[in-house]
Amino acid sequence: MSDAFTEAFGAIYYITLGCAKNEVDTDRMRSLLLSAGYEEAYDVSEADLAIVNTCSFLASATSESIEATLSLAEEVAGGVREVPIVMCGCVPSRYGDELPEELPEVAAFVRTDEEDGIVGVVDGLLGIDRSAPAAVPEVKRTVEGAVAYVKISDGCDRFCSFCAIPFIRGRYHSRPFGEIREEVVDLVSEGVREIVLIGQDTGIWGSDLSQEGSGPHNLAQLLVSLAEEVRGQGVWLRVLYLQPEGMTDELISAIRDTPEVLAYIDIPIQHCCEHVLARMNRSGSEQELEDLFARLRREIPGMVIRTTYLVGFPGETVEEHERMLAFMDRIGFDYVSVFPYSREEPARAARMEDQIPEDEKLDRTQAAMDLAEALGFAATAEHVGETAEVTIDGVEETDDGYELVGHAWFQAPDCDGAVHLDAVEAAVGDIVQVEFTDSFCYELVGHVIG
Ligand code: SF4
CATH class of the missing domain: 3.40.50.12160 (Methylthiotransferase, N-terminal domain)
Incomplete structure (x- = not known):
């Protein structure tokens, strides 16, 4: 003790x-x-x-x-x-x-x-008596390892009809830039090598803050400003939970032109069919989404795209489900999270009448998961033969001893699989150059070349 x-x-x-x-x-x-x-x-x-x-x-x-x-x-x-x-x-x-x-x-x-x-x-x-305060230093974050999540906003104003989050987390509010910058700088000074920016709806960061002054006013500017703060220290910046409407020209340029910002985007579209999206209280159409993803792939070479399919939303027809599967296949998403719809009061869709029977929903979910796996496994296998930087996340025991486990820039930590390496001398947070020699499921195998 x-x-x-x-x-x-x-x-x-x-x-x-x-x-x-x-x-x-x-x-x-x-x-x-x-x-x-x-x-x-x-x-x-x-x-x-x-x-x-x-x-x-x-x-x-x-x-x-x-x-x-x-x-x-x-x-x-x-x-x-x-x-x-x-x-x-x-x-x-x-x-x-x-x-x-x-x-x-x-x-x-x-x-x-x-x-x-x-x-x-x-x-x-x-029953602690605070009249004798503890003489301990202030602790800001307690991150262990190479990756830290940083919240840039909380709450959500979108009220998608299937989602209870706005009722749980309240209205959207951005964190001020000064707070985010200080946290990022502190984390990097403590050895963090990847900052993952999160929030319920990261794309509209800044929209509720004063637009006066010289600081960043939107997500694109926030990414550029944070990149300037960490430049030269080998830090990756990743952003998750964007909505399609948040993909502005300025943001696409910022991702493409800022070396610290990874060419990885997580846009949970939930569905592609306009009729389903409208009932979900979401905007957009299949054509608009297709144009967006085509543009991302065209303008940002090697772009990795993750999305989400909410299966069996009330009223989703078999044809709409099949259209979503065809859409996933056509876009060739690298990673897809698949969730069966569940009734979440007080969200509006919980009271819609045309709920999909559970067994039908499970069948559709299985079909979507099978396709998501096929896409993910293929996207992973495509990296075999490439070399890339890998951040070391830890050590794992194997049947033969130990191996290092890390992730490459195209793998969001805790979501997209990992890279398995022979045990060489390296510490958590080190970035090593790796040649990928094999893959299985979402996992890559490689050896360190520098
Ligand atoms: S699904 Fe996301 S964007 Fe829609 S209401 Fe929920 S948290 Fe907001």
Whole structure:
């Protein structure tokens, strides 16, 4: 047990469910608690309190979050010792009033917009007296490894008719440039080699901020400004969660002409058919989307494109489903996430009458997943024979010993597969030159050549 532990007010155990945005929120709470004199517990048996940061994007994610909380409660009650559980994030934001009665195992519920007050909640549960404050340095982020997600906005104003996020996360709000820049510069100075910019709708960053002054006013300018801050340090900038409308001429030019910004784009279109998109409360048509992707591939050589297909939206006909499959195939997306539609109150589509029967939805989902895999495996195999820079993410045990695992610029961390390398002398965060010799599924095999 470290000296810091004995001096700490207590040790906090964290579980994070859901997407990278939740990882960032947990990291923020962890930083606040560390700065307030708490330590992290890596096992619940050593914890004084546990925080479960939940996801409620889909009904299945809500169930998973509740199951994780209940199994933690059982673990605590069944073994080790009593620790209060704090449930944070999207489940309390979505179901706040119902939860205290439904989940008596949980000591406190903290909505996403209340997470900055986590220290007060934990102090209250552990009976900490703040009249003698902890003498510990401020901790801003607690990223380990070569990649850090940086939130540039939160909330969403689009109200897609299938999505509960605007009801959970609230209205769209951009983070000011100064805050983003400071966080990026700090992370890079601590050894981070890839910054992944995230938000519910990154393409409209800045639209709600004052347009006066000399700083960046939109995402394209933000990327260029951040690239200037990190230039010469071998840092990659990646942006996820763009909407098709966000792909302006200025943004396409910024991606093409700024060396630090990766030629990788994540545009979750959900569907290609105009009729389905309109019912989803989304704009665009198959032709407009096709033109956009053709233009991206034409103007940015080697562009990698990831998208999402929401399968079985209410009223989706067999013909519309087949058109979406044909569209995926024709565009040749590198990576596609496939989700079956699920009814998410209070989003409007949950009350639409022409819901697709579950077995039909599952059949369509399987067909879409099969195609997504075929596209992804082929896109991965195309890199065999190439050389590229790979960021080292860690070491994994194999049957024969150990291997290094990393990712290339065309693989978004945690989403798109990895690169497996012989164990050579290298540290997490190193960028090495690799020749790809083989592939399997979404994975590449290679050897370090420099
Ligand atoms: S853009 Fe649509 S799908 Fe994405 S968070 Fe906003 S409402 Fe949900």
